[in-house]
Amino acid sequence: MSSSPTSLRSFASDNFAGVHPAVMENLQAANLGHAIAYGGDVFTDEAAHQFERIFGVGTQAFFVFGGTGGNVFALSSLCGPGDAVLCSQWSHLHIDETGAPERAGIKLLAVPSTDAKVTTKDIERVAGDIGVMHHAQPRVVSLTQPTELGTLYTAQEIEQLCLCAHEHGLLVHMDGARIANATAALGGISSLRKFTVDAGVDVLTFGGTKNGLMYGEAVLYFPQGAARAHSYKDFSQENAQRALRYAPYARKQTTQLPSKMRFVSAQFAAVLNNDLWVTLGASANDAAASLFDAVKSIHSLELTESPAVNSLYPTISPAHAEQLREVSFFWDWEPARNRVRWMTSWDTEPSDVKAFAEAIYQIVT
Ligand SMILES: Cc1ncc(COP(=O)(O)O)c(C=O)c1O
Known part of the structure; x- marks a missing residue:
């Protein structure tokens, strides 16, 4: 890659x-x-x-x-x-x-x-x-x-x-x-x-x-x-x-x-x-919380709790993951359970979250 x-x-x-x-x-x-x-x-x-x-x-x-x-x-x-x-x-x-x-x-x-x-x-x-x-x-x-x-x-x-x-x-x-x-x-x-x-x-x-x-x-x-x-x-x-x-x-x-x-x-x-570093950390955390809110209703993802920090660990089939990776690459986290990691960053914008959430809906539901 x-x-x-x-x-x-x-x-x-x-x-x-x-x-x-x-x-x-x-x-x-x-x-x-x-x-x-x-x-x-x-x-x-x-x-x-x-x-x-x-x-x-x-x-x-x-x-x-x-x-x-x-x-x-x-x-x-x-x-x-x-x-x-x-x-x-x-x-x-x-x-x-x-x-x-x-x-x-x-x-x-x-x-x-x-x-x-x-x-x-x-x-x-x-x-x-x-x-x-x-x-x-x-x-x-x-x-x-x-x-x-x-x-x-x-x-x-x-x-x-x-x-x-x-x-x-x-x-x-x-x-x-x-x-x-x-x-x-x-x-x-x-x-x-x-x-x-x-x-x-x-x-x-x-x-x-x-x-x-x-x-x-x-x-x-x-x-x-x-x-x-x-x-x-x-x-x-x-x-x-x-x-x-x-x-x-x-x-x-x-x-x-x-x-x-x-x-x-x-x-x-x-x-x-x-303390700019804390502001940046908070911004990444907020973006992850927004992503969670946007996709939590998709039950197959098994996202039950809002993330504590800036990462989510949803379950997604390998076929769907492959399609979604064409929108934004992400890593496998626990392949035996089809778990992947989605992670936000200090500069993730609401528009990024919106675009990614829309792609998730399109592919997974
Ligand atoms: C928990 C943790 N510790 C340490 C590191 C540092 O790794 P690197 O050597 O890539 O800077 C990472 C990077 O992914 C990490 O996630």
């Missing part, structure tokens, strides 16, 4: 969208003259300060090229020899990273789940292997927010998972490739700390590419505040501090240190300013 960018916005992935004008403008600004490489520039300072404003003083931001790389870097800094990461069987880490974490020496313990979420029971079960020399040692729990099935963890769920993880000496990583959509869905910027740093998340891969950037993500290390210290068992707090000490080296070793870093951080500075 290859295509030229078209005026019809795609329902395949938020990765299909273009770049927000404010990001383009700041890229132009970053392109004036020379600047110190590897992060010694004003754009990197500005974006790092914005992250401190948003998540709290002491938050440390490491800018990287991409999401897979950001995740592998984050986990590499958190794990040592023989360590393992608990994640859902639906996680991008497990399904869509081509074994990159494993290649970095990190064993994934992918647990079954119907809603793509990890539970405290999962943590307790794998924690039984701690101290067994013949088993990989659970060291990190990785949560995707929102998940790869468009579900969300509540702030309370994340707090309980973090508490349970820390009590067993594990740290918590969050894959926030679509954290903008989660933030918009859970109540906006004022909700963000509650389901991340305040809930006990140690390291967050903060997505940019799917939300108006050309490319780039940020890996954030949160300060180990005294308020959370009580939940850390034995060495886990020390491990979190060690991860931050290792982070600069882990980023370089996992090939995620951009020399011209200003071109990543300038993009972040543009969307973090005035």
Whole structure:
């Protein structure tokens, strides 16, 4: 499959969208003259300060090229020899990273789940292997927010998972490739700390590419505040501090240190300013809700609940899917159940939703 960018916005992935004008403008600004490489520039300072404003003083931001790389870097800094990461069987880490974490020496313990979420029971079960020399040692729990099935963890769920993880000496990583959509869905910027740093998340891969950037993500290390210290068992707090000490080296070793870093951080500075990133996430979510409203009466699609974020997972026969893909390409999600994914983006317009919904009606009913 290859295509030229078209005026019809795609329902395949938020990765299909273009770049927000404010990001383009700041890229132009970053392109004036020379600047110190590897992060010694004003754009990197500005974006790092914005992250401190948003998540709290002491938050440390490491800018990287991409999401897979950001995740592998984050986990590499958190794990040592023989360590393992608990994640859902639906996680991008497990399904869509081509074994990159494993290649970095990190064993994934992918647990079954119907809603793509990890539970405290999962943590307790794998924690039984701690101290067994013949088993990989659970060291990190990785949560995707929102998940790869468009579900969300509540702030309370994340707090309980973090508490349970820390009590067993594990740290918590969050894959926030679509954290903008989660933030918009859970109540906006004022909700963000509650389901991340305040809930006990140690390291967050903060997505940019799917939300108006050309490319780039940020890996954030949160300060180990005294308020959370009580939940850390034995060495886990020390491990979190060690991860931050290792982070600069882990980023370089996992090939995620951009020399011209200003071109990543300038993009972040543009969307973090005035919390534009949350507005863009909300816009994608609203478009998905509109698509749901437009097609929910088609029972064969089995769309029963309005989407929590920016994706829908309808059931559609392969023949109908093929016809509909001529209007707008989209991915299979669970082929055994004829489930596909329709995803909206920060720039999806009501006219795109209308055109796609009309095509769905024509083909499916
Ligand atoms: C949940 C999740 N994590 C991470 C990524 C990052 O992937 P990439 O390496 O393509 O930027 C994606 C992209 O689809 C994703 O959906």
